[in-house]
Amino acid sequence: MAPVVMWFRRDLRVRDNRALARAASIAGEDGVAAIFAFSAQLMAKSSPQRVSYLLDALRSLNLTVGDRLNFSYGDPARDVGDFASSLEASIVVATREFSPLGRQRDLRAKALLAERGIALELGDSPYLIPPGKLLRSSGDHYRVFTPFYKAVLAQGFGEPRPAPAVEFAPRSRFDALAQEALLAPLRFDVSQFPASEEAARHRLVEFLSASAASYRVDRNDPSLEGTSRLSPALRFGVIHPREIAAAAGDFPGGDEVLRQLVWRDFFAQVASSAPRGVWENFDTRYDLFEFDDPSTAQARDRLDAWKQGSTGYPIVDAGMRQLRNTGWMHNRVRMIAASFLVKDLHIHWRIGAKFFLEHLLDGDVASNNFSWQWVAGSGTDAVPYFRVFNPVLQSKRFDATGNYIRRFVPELAHLSNRFIHEPWEAPSQGPLAASSYPERIVRHDLEREEALRRYATMKRGGGWER
Numbered sequence: 420m421a422p423v424v425m426w427f428r429r430d431l432r433v434r435d436n437r438a439l440a441r442a443a444s445i446a447g448e449d450g451v452a453a454i455f456a457f458s459a460q461l462m463a464k465s466s467p468q469r470v471s472y473l474l475d476a477l478r479s480l481n482l483t484v485g486d487r488l489n490f491s492y493g494d495p496a497r498d499v500g501d502f503a504s505s506l507e508a509s510i511v512v513a514t515r516e517f518s519p520l521g522r523q524r525d526l527r528a529k530a531l532l533a534e535r536g537i538a539l540e541l542g543d544s545p546y547l548i549p550p551g552k553l554l555r556s557s558g559d560h561y562r563v564f565t566p567f568y569k570a571v572l573a574q575g576f577g578e579p580r581p582a583p584a585v586e587f588a589p590r591s592r593f594d595a596l597a598q599e600a601l602l603a604p605l606r607f608d609v610s611q612f613p614a615s616e617e618a619a620r621h622r623l624v625e626f627l628s629a630s631a632a633s634y635r636v637d638r639n640d641p642s643l644e645g646t647s648r649l650s651p652a653l654r655f656g657v658i659h660p661r662e663i664a665a666a667a668g669d670f671p672g673g674d675e676v677l678r679q680l681v682w683r684d685f686f687a688q689v690a691s692s693a694p695r696g697v698w699e700n701f702d703t704r705y706d707l708f709e710f711d712d713p714s715t716a717q718a719r720d721r722l723d724a725w726k727q728g729s730t731g732y733p734i735v736d737a738g739m740r741q742l743r744n745t746g747w748m749h750n751r752v753r754m755i756a757a758s759f760l761v762k763d764l765h766i767h768w769r770i771g772a773k774f775f776l777e778h779l780l781d782g783d784v785a786s787n788n789f790s791w792q793w794v795a796g797s798g799t800d801a802v803p804y805f806r807v808f809n810p811v812l813q814s815k816r817f818d819a820t821g822n823y824i825r826r827f828v829p830e831l832a833h834l835s836n837r838f839i840h841e842p843w844e845a846p847s848q849g850p851l852a853a854s855s856y857p858e859r860i861v862r863h864d865l866e867r868e869e870a871l872r873r874y875a876t877m878k879r880g881g882g883w884e885r
């Protein structure tokens with residue numbers, strides 16, 4: 420009897436892995452042949468940060484399964500078919516995916532496998548509730564967060580299950596490029612973010628014990644370790660959200676953690692039911708909005724300054740440097756940096772979203788692109804366009820000590836709290852001068868007016884009121 424193939428993707432764990440449990444339950448004496456199929460195309464596009472985290476998580480999973488994980492490198496849909504065929508397997512099991520790319524790949528994989536008489540069985544999801552399962556009483560998909568959140572609480576999401584007992588078949592495939600990637604030293608230090616199941620669980624308990632009670636407030640202060648930093652582990656399925664939700668319930672303040680986790684489900688269900696709105700304006704009235712032409716020298720210079728963390732706005736620059744240096748950015752600062760690109764620099768949200776996706780360890784097309792659209796005004800439930808974040812006031816309010824800025828923009832570390840949020844106010848000579856830090860590239864007050872002018876033009880052009 421041939422083994423059952425378990426195809427790991429965004430579920431790099433054994434605990435509460437229901438696809439793996441399913442594979443184990445139908446496997447006979449030849450056990451479960453587990454594979455991870457690298458996509459050469461995605462590997463070429465991903466930042467060293469993301470690749471390093473993925474490799475770290477895969478090494479850990481491979482150890483957990485007794486060094487029996489198979490690895491291919493090329494075209495996943497085709498490679499998994501070849502692998503299953505070579506073992507004469509008749510079933511491939513995997514966790515269902517909901518991103519536009521994941522769904523396309525699975526449709527193709529299903530067709531390629533079917534040509535060889537092999538079934539692709541998809542189940543469970545990387546979410547508390549599979550996208551599309553919860554509908555409004557009208558039968559429509561949810562488009563507003565709070566009713567969705569209430570519906571999730573009412574529905575419940577089940578308890579996490581222990582790792583299933585699995586007999587893993589010996590390894591039969593380990594492509595040379597996969598070996599090269601997995602055996603080389605990591606190109607980027609990702610040790611701040613747990614990439615093994617054990618480390619993720621440890622971080623969860625540590626976070627809930629130390630920070631859940633104050634999470635509601637502290638989660639907005641980027642200078643604190645006030646959030647879980649489990650987003651990369653969630654992105655790659657090193658931990659399932661059911662585990663976080665179940666554990667959070669035992670801690671005061673855990674309800675707010677659950678609420679944030681439900682945002683992840685919310686965006687996933689919007690993306691899966693409206694895939695066009697992932698890269699296009701969800702609210703198509705915003706199609707009339709006039710962004711700057713990205714090919715002009717001014718737009719290119721501004722975008723470059725934003726990417727490099729040299730806009731002259733310390734909180735924006737700290738965030739962009741945190742992203743480049745660590746592969747992660749604090750949520751509050753993501754909002755400020757995104758707003759700055761869209762509303763102060765007048766650059767299309769899609770350009771910023773793409774840059775974030777390439778660099779964030781937790782880069783997830785649903786959470787990322789709908790958060791960008793939330794900021795830009797074109798998303799579901801979005802902030803109205805006319806609410807323009809003031810980067811100085813946001814900085815004074817949420818990084819009141821200036822310590823976040825000091826950490827990521829060391830050339831400003833000598834400035835007092837009075838000047839650190841707006842170094843252009845510091846005396847141009849003497850110890851409080853802003854040293855090598857760049858001049859601000861735009862004036863927020865002027866660009867805010869310009870953003871509002873364009874907003875009014877869009878509204879007039881579209882003949883709508885809001």
Ligand SMILES: Cc1cc2nc3c(=O)[nH]c(=O)nc-3n(C[C@H](O)[C@H](O)[C@H](O)COP(=O)(O)OP(=O)(O)OC[C@H]3O[C@@H](n4cnc5c(N)ncnc54)[C@H](O)[C@@H]3O)c2cc1C
Nearest residue numbers: 646647648649650679680682683750753782783786787790
């Ligand atoms: C412009 C922008 C882009 C973003 N891009 C991504 C992305 O690509 N991937 C991503 O996972 N999150 C994204 N977020 C949401 C949020 O910033 C991160 O999930 C959060 O910062 C992760 O840190 P944490 O694990 O410490 O979160 P915690 O505060 O500990 O929250 C726990 C978990 O809840 C989920 N969560 C928390 N806040 C949000 C939120 N606002 N939206 C969706 N899920 C949330 C995450 O899975 C997170 O790990 C983005 C937000 C903005 C404003």
